[in-house]
Amino acid sequence: MVEVVSDSDMDSVQDNFSYFEAGGPPEGKGFEALIQNGDPRKDKDALRIWKKVGKQGVYEYLILGSAPYGVETFVKVLLDVDFHKRWDKHCEKLEVIGSEGSTDYIYWDAKYPLWFSNRDYVYARRYRKEVDGSYVFVTRTTANEKKPEVRRKVRVLDYFGTYVLRARENADVTEYVYSFYDDPRGTIPKSIINWAVSTGIPGFMKTLYRACDLLMKEEA
Secondary structure (H helix, E strand, O other), X not given: OOOOOOHHHXXXXXHHHHHHHXXXXXXXXXOEEEEEEOOOXXXXXEEEEEEEEOHHHXXXXXXXXXXXXXXXXXXXXXXXXXXXXXXXXXXXXXXXXXXXXXXXXXXXXXXXXXOOOEEEEEEEEEXXXXXXXXXXXXXXXXXXOOOOOOOOEEEOOEEEXXXXXXXXXXXXOEEEEEEEEEXXXXXXXXXXXXXXXXXXXXXXXXXXXXXXHHHHHHHO
């Protein structure tokens, strides 16, 4: 398998911390503020979300946050595929189908409401711990002969997501920047997709935080 997330992809994600330091994206970049709960640079638990129109009218999202968990806990929750299946109710199936170096190739079958077909993904996920202790994640859809497209599921062909995370100095707090673009294809109106994602992000982050609580409890 060819590694689809390059070193330059990983390096460029570190630049996203410039958004964090500024408290948000600069003016003139086309972003619209959705949620502004607290200041992630100061507060232990804060969340700020922006969106802008991306390809094919589907929004790109930028999320800045701070979470009251150590960065190692946060990273474990993001990385552990088996644990993910326990806390994500939208996960029909999730499995690692191959690995190469620091890149995992993952199949994900995502539950959609009953009147829509599930969406499934094959993606490459690469992560790296930097010398300063921060972490970088890059995820991109790809193709894999182990998981061809099947009937009754819509294969997502265009997803790209990034995380950059770091520990706050002298505090058990994770500071992060999360960005993604996700085109689920099919006949769902873009207005419904954009509404669902915009309202679903805060709920997903709360679920992610509960997963951190669960992991800490189990490891205590």
